[in-house]
Amino acid sequence: MSASRPRKRGGSQARRRSSAERRDPMLGHLSRNLPIVEPLAQQQIERIDHESMRILEEVGVVFRDPIALEDWRKAGVRVDGERVYFDRGHIRELISSIPATITLHARDQGHSVELGGPNSIFVPMTGAPYLRDLDDVRRYPTLEDLGIFHKLCQMLPAIHSSAHHIVEPMDHPVPHRHLRITYSSMKHSDKTFMGMTTSGKNAEDVLDLCAILFGADFMEEHxxxxxxxxxNSPLVWDATMLGALRAFGRRNQPVLCSPFVLGGANTPAS
Known part of the structure; x- marks a missing residue:
């Protein structure tokens, strides 16, 4: 008599459930092993550095924010109206205080990533005011659409973050929109995410949500x-952005700083 083989229970329904529950592991952050290509000679790099420092010292940067201006005065920097003039030694000292690398922690610690140095991650684009849906209709996005994109970020192994407003949920009022966006990032993905910086108050709200998710004590150190x-190119910072920067700084959270450039408007067209 042959031994009977155990029967798998559940049939096609169990197979579908097993397929739905399967999670492909997230790929690790990229670490660059190839040598850096230097298109400029050292002398050219030093010339660019010298000219950039000359602009900061002689032309200055406009800060349209009284709190920032007072902070610069307290730091011993020369302030004339809204224009701040920097000493290159002070600038280099501030830059040297920035850590070369950080670990950005995710809700699932297995999805935490290294930033800085030779490390890179893939993050979805953000801020799309329109989308084209599966019916090939171009329309305003909704919060439900945003949730679907966050779920896709969670499912895709090559994506390391759910970002924040991949699309702008136009069905929710602006005063509450940053809360809905952040909650969607947290709810639908356990990967890293970004915080809204559309105002100082909105940034504070986002950081309060993060304190609930991660714990205030953990946030203090991580x-x-x-x-x-x-x-705003060229050489202007406004109160909205600086208020958000201060909010993140008070909670020891990193901020990416980049210029807002519109070709042909505040920069050359070519």
């Missing part, structure tokens, strides 16, 4: 969310 602020 980066758990990144902000992004934009300077």
């Amino acid at each position: 980066p758990v969310v990144t902000g992004n602020i934009n300077g």
Whole structure:
């Protein structure tokens, strides 16, 4: 008599459930092993550095924010109206205080990533005011659409973050929108995410949500969310962005700083 083989229970329904529950592991952050290509000679790099420092010292940067201006005065920097003039030695001292690398912690610690140095991660684009849906209709996005994109970020192994407003949920009022966006990032993905910086108050709200998710004590010592602020080219910072920067700084969270550039408007067209 042959031994009977154990029968798998559940049939096609069990197979579908097993397939739905399967999670492909997230790929690790990229670490660059190839040598850096230097298109410029050392002398050219030093010339660019010298000219950039000359602009900071002689032309200055406009800060349209009284709190920032007072902070610069307290730091011993020369302030004339809204224009701040920097000493290159002070600038280099501030830059040297920035850590070369950080660990950005995710809700699932297995999805935490290293930033800085030779490390890179893949993050979805953000801020799309329109989308084209599966019926090939171009329309305003909704919060439900945003949730679907966050779920896709969670499912895709090559994506390391759910970002924040991949699309702008136009069905929710602006005063509450940053809360809905952040909650969607947290709810639908356990990967890293970004925080809204559309105002100082909105940034505070986002950081309060992060404190609920990660714990205020953990946040004090660990980066758990990144902000992004934009300077207005050329050489202007406004109160909205600086308020968000201060909010993140008070909670020891990193901020990415980049220029807001519109070709042909505030920069050359070519």
